[in-house]
Amino acid sequence: MPEISKPYRILVAAFGHEANRLNPRLADEELFVLERGQDILRAPAGVLKGLTETLVKAGVTIEPVFSASGGAGGLVDHHFYLRMREELLDAVRRIKPDAIGLELHGAMGTTETPDAEGDLLQALRRLVGPTVPIGVGLDLHGHITPRMLDNSDICIACKENPHSDFVECGQKVAELLIEQLEGRLRPVTISARVPMILPGAGETGSGPLAEIHAKAREYAAMHSSIKDISIYNVFRFTDDDEIGQVVTILSNGPSADTPSIAVDLATRFWIERERFKDDLLTVDEVFELVRSSPDKRPFVIGDMGDRTAAGAPGDGTILLSAALDGYLGLRGAVPITDPVAAARAIEAGVGAAVTLSVGAGFTPGFTPRLVTGLVEYVSDGNFIVEGPVGNGAPSAMGPTAVLRVDRRIQVLLTTKPADTTDPAAFTSQNVVLGDLDFIVAKSGFHFVLNFAGLATPVLVNTPGVGYYRKHQFEFRKAHFWPEHDIASPEITARQHSA
């Protein structure tokens, strides 16, 4: 725990959203979980939890402003973004803090800019000047721009995907902020970027990413001036200049070694690029697996194309239709975002039989499905995340109805794109996981951790805007491998001045 010599006041806020520009549903205030003032300290989660708890333990006075969490979804309504930015700037003007600590995502695009975090940090820096430290904890799926790094002192990411270490990331931001305030840290950040995305193999615990992270830890252990190495795997649905894998190194004072280390780590991505591939099953292969492996049930099926966890709308019906038409007898739970169908089912009430067209309200090219079923449960759709990823965070599916179709499939009709990476999304709606053969989660990574011990994870190759496929989506600004032919990128180090 860092010692403090003065009674510091640090302003804290969280503003997070992962913006998938291919999702036509705008992320406006209604889709955010928003808390203000002291409320954000009642039961904080993730980076905010690590940040605030560490500051309090050190004896720092916290000035909480707001926590606005949009999860993942479409582009953020720029007017909403501007209102939140102004609220934050107003708080800074009023409070005049000694430092600012933020939880941001790193891939919050709005309808006007793909780099909202850069805009926000620049506005804060212009207001407070160069002497007030600004510390930020991010998701490693950020689109990290020079503007973000130039306008913050401490800008670091979590290190694990699935993200089991957000709290540790927040703790580190707090510790580094205190060290800087005390004059024991003079943060200097170096970055190196390689113009490529990861078409697959995005987990940090295995494959090439595990090797690159191990090398980063080795470098950090060898150089005492290195305080953090963050490795960003850019969110694949951002369209901006200079997207890519970014390595940042934060050192105490300038270091002669960090530029070459950053370039070496970034170059490893390029060398290993062909290994970043996923092994996905087809829809039929997945259901055959469920049918032929009773001892492994229930399965939890990661619906890669329609991942709400990657900002897709969550309105896909392919898995529902496959289960209803082709795999008679299998019992399962399938979430579908459909505000209209959810409202109709809620209006009909528990016990009513309804026939509804469900799904496909947002994603271009999706097909709705007509279903008849019994309304089994209705609720406001609020729950608290119980698994390690996002533990303790409030999650809002909006008004939700559970419709039992064919007496064996429970369709969760949600108003908002539900975060179904966590079992509580289902159990909070009276769904009993142990009674099922399969559960559909609109997630590619985090559900594996949050369903551990409860269900066998498997990934399915489904269409939709939640999974990158070469040449399927239009990129106007971004130039990257494998979308574009890049022979041999020049990878250089860049120093950022806060």
Ligand SMILES: [Zn+2]
């Ligand atoms: Zn992430």
